[in-house]
Amino acid sequence: MNTSNLSFFKLGMSLVLFAVVAGAPRPTFADGGTADTMSLTDEPGNWFKSANTGTPFTVIKPGERVDFEINNCCTSTKHTVTLLMKPTGSNVEMDQDQAQRGSLSVDFDLPGVYLFHCKVHPYMTAVVGVTDAAGNIPDVTSAMLPFIGHLGASSLPAEAVLAVLTTVAATDADKLAKWDIFDRTAQVKPRIAGVGEIWVDTQFERVSNQKDVNGALKPGTITVVDATTFKVEREINGKRAKGMWNNPHNMWANFALNSVYNGNWFGQWINKIDRAGGQILNSITVGEAPTHIITIPTVGPETGVLTVPLSADDKLMKVRDTGSTLDIIDSLPTGAGKTHPHGHWLTCGTGDRTIVPNVFTGIGAAGSVSIIDTASGDILREFAQDPNDPLTAPLLMPIAVGECHVNGVAKAYVANLVSGMVTTINVDTQTILGNIPVTLTPDGQTGFDIFHTLQGPIQTPVSPDERWVATAVFSLTNVPRPPTDSADHVAIIDTTTDQVVAFVPTPAGTHGVNWGAKLGGGYYAYVTNQHSNVLTVIDPDPNGDDNGADAAAVGTVLLANRSKGAGVTDGTGGQGVKPLPMTHDGWIQPTVALSGTGQLSAEVEGWIGKLTPEQKDPSHPH
Secondary structure: OOHHHHHHHHOOOOOHHHHHHOOOOOOOOEOEEEEEEEEEOOOOOOOEEEOOOOOOEEEEOOOEEEEEEEOOOOOOOOEOOEEEEOOOOOOOOOOOOOOEOEEEEEEOOOOEEEEEEOOOOOOOEEEEEEOOOOOOOOOEEOOOOHHHHHHOOOEEOHHHHHOOEOOOOOOHHHHHHHOEOOOHHHOEOOOOOEOOEEEEEEOOOOOOOOEOOOOOEOOOEEEEEEOOOOEEEEEEOOOOOOOOOOOEEEEEEOOOOOEEEEEEOOOOEEEEEEOOOOOEEEEEEOOOOEOOOEEOOOOOOOOOOEEEEEOOOOEEEEEEEOOOOEEEEEEEEOOOOOOOEOEOEEOOOOOOEEEEEEOOOOOOOEOEEEEEEOOOOOEEEEEEOOOOOOOOOOOEOEEEEEEEEEOOEEEEEEEEOOOOEEEEEEOOOOEEEEEEEOOOOOOOOOOOOHHHHOEEEOOOOEOOOOOEEEEEEEEOEOOOEOOOOEOEEEEEEEOOOOEEEEEEEEOOOEEEEEEEEEOOOOEEEEEEEOOEOEEEEEEOOOOOOOOHHHOEEEEEEEOOOOOOOOHHHOOOOEEEEEEEOOOOOOOHHHHHHOOOOOOOOHHHHHHHHHOOHHHHOOOOOO
């Protein structure tokens, strides 16, 4: 047994599980029956909330039932209740082919641990422990969870496994024990400044009296960092969004950089925000669980139109900002059936094609990736997961895309949450080129799926100079693994070889990445960490020798700013990240073209003045 890793399972955590087993009140049934009800919620770390315990844990007996409720008492969008892990020999099944509202029930047969999640919001986690005749919950075995075998053990007590699941953290005490909550002593300022601002969706931050349209308290802020000083300059909340704010998830900006658009992943709305002042200017209902937002750069009637995937549905919405209103102008399917699209990208430069990861398309984790004609909405090609095809077999919950023209090829990189692979696609020829393993088992091996690693890749953008891909790798645990000695990391991929050249350690819950201009040339990868209160700054090539093997975290920016009422959640939940100015090909040039016209603020003019020629137009070498 790897004792250093095992110790992380046992670090002084007073488990809620023990309290449950020790006698938390719950009904008993001689002949089975409903033992508990779990409501799916929008509460960070408590997304499945037991009526008996008030936490994501519950303990029942064989033959008893748990009811799962998805409704407006506790959540503002649709979800699934999907069984991930169960005792060997159990016949329990639970999955849905599409997100839904309503009630779902599970009858439990064998003693042991059952792990559930939502396929739309994959870090939503619930744990049901079923006791044996002696009142004990049997161990979790490596046959149930291969991750344990990579620790050198055949089984581990249920409480040891639960102690390290970072997605199960109902209370502030749990979050302090499992998450990376830092103070100002952890802050490290990069030696070279950035340019502009960095907007971060601090999605889990608690805000007093911030309510959705149903009057329920909802979390989430946007934290804005000055890229010159690497200090938090302001924080934006949704109190004035007229209830249309819930877990703010991802952002984009208009070409003048005077408005920022934000999507609310656990709601149904997007917001238009005044960049300079932070006021919410407008909001609109677009549909179930909007995720990312990208404007169309193509010159034509839809220039600047927002594209918004609905992850609890099957649509890509188009929204026009008229200046006074936000108007839905189109609704496009993203593939066959219920597709649950997430983090899309448009082709750099022209935006003429949209690459969409469809997270799941039926029962199970099988998904697809679509290449869509941006203007017409026609689906040019949809790659469906096929377990018998080595190229498409890894398309298991594809969740985010990065794309740019690499060596003359429009190449997309697709992160697949379950397989742990990044799939590369030639968008021009509409062919899959290969798959890159980016996750690590506890003993440092690559090429295994999430059940072996308890890690999954999420955002995976290509740098504006097309040299690197930075893939955020999120861990469900706080168990470190070689070579990073961390639970989470960012994999740096060399686009000339499509190989990982560096694994850079990052804090808990690594989720979002985006590229921003570095002063004097080059780019930083700004990394958000949902189970931490910091932003990580990565330089993919610190010594400028065109070799990313020395890629490193060169900065740690504290996002906590002592917000009243936020407590331990201050600055946490980092997911979407939007550096301004946006320096990717197709989006930076229209902003640069506005310089000197009077349409940019003095502040934005100052940012543009600091960019190098290459940063102002990454499509042409200088």
